[in-house]
Every structure is written in structure tokens, then in C-alpha cells.
Amino acid sequence: MGCAPHVVDHCINVTEIALNISQLLEEKGYEVDRKLVEIGGLLHDIGRSETHDVNHSAVGGKIAQSLGLPDNIVRIIERHIGAGIPKWEAKELGLPEGTYIPVTLEEKIVAYADKLICGDKVVDISVTIEDFAEDLGWDHPAIKRLQDLHSEFVEMLGPDFTKQF
Numbered sequence: 001m002g003c004a005p006h007v008v009d010h011c012i013n014v015t016e017i018a019l020n021i022s023q024l025l026e027e028k029g030y031e032v033d034r035k036l037v038e039i040g041g042l043l044h045d046i047g048r049s050e051t052h053d054v055n056h057s058a059v060g061g062k063i064a065q066s067l068g069l070p071d072n073i074v075r076i077i078e079r080h081i082g083a084g085i086p087k088w089e090a091k092e093l094g095l096p097e098g099t100y101i102p103v104t105l106e107e108k109i110v111a112y113a114d115k116l117i118c119g120d121k122v123v124d125i126s127v128t129i130e131d132f133a134e135d136l137g138w139d140h141p142a143i144k145r146l147q148d149l150h151s152e153f154v155e156m157l158g159p160d161f162t163k164q165f
Helices: 005-029 034-043 054-068 071-079 087-095 104-115 125-137 141-157
Strands: none
Touching: 005 034, 005 104, 034 071, 034 104, 034 125, 054 071, 071 104, 087 125, 125 141
């Protein structure tokens, strides 16, 4: 679709982390559609072929729809942004009407894995939280959503699961 090589590399790295998280979840007894996670991870930033702003998730969803991709892949692409964006905030940001919050386990895995990759490096979630806070302020609701998403994975996998990456 014309994404820059660094975006493609990022998507590959996110996919590797997402598949690692999927495997850990399966080992704990969770059911994960690994193929969906893999495809969603590889395509999550397809919208960056047209824009690098917050709208890239919605643009990516439109691209995926135009390619005839299934809705569950479209939703991963649309909902990976931040730790999710609720309807009211999407409106404020000028996104197409809708909710951009990951709901399914596969959506959450890709969204979370995306926050553990900065460029081509694996980072601790605290680095991403700090980056978000620098851009948005510590009182922005996106910070709490990111912390909550992290807590959800810690609850499922334990506090040190990211040390395996």
C-alpha cells in the first residue's frame, strides 16, 4: 500500500510481540485467534500509507474495507490507536463517528503490542506512558486507558511477562 520501510518494520515488530503475547495467553488457557492477531498486527498501521496523524487508524480501516478484508481485521486496524479512543474523544479529534476502543482479546493484543514497540525497539510500557503524558498531559484520559490496558494484561499474565520480550 506504499507504507515507508520503517512503518513496515514497525508492523513486523509489533506482530512478533503480539504473537508472543498470544502464546503466553494460550499457555494460561486463553483462546486466541493467532492468525487474526498476526494479520491485524501486520496491517494495523496500513493507514500510515496516507497519513501519520491520529486519523491513520480510521484511514487504515477504510483501506482495509476497500480491500474487502473481514470486519474483525478492520476493527483491529481502527481500534489499535492509543489504548482506544471513545466516541466523544473521537469526535473532538475529528475522527469519523465511532468508538475506537479495542474490545476483543485480539484487538487488545495488537493495541497493547503496538505500545511496546517504539520505532524498532521493544520498550517498557512505562516509556510509552511517559511519552503519552508528555504529549497529552498526565490528566488526559488516554493515560488511564493505557494504564488499564496494561493492568488487564498483567492480571492475565503476571507482572513480569514483558521481560520475556
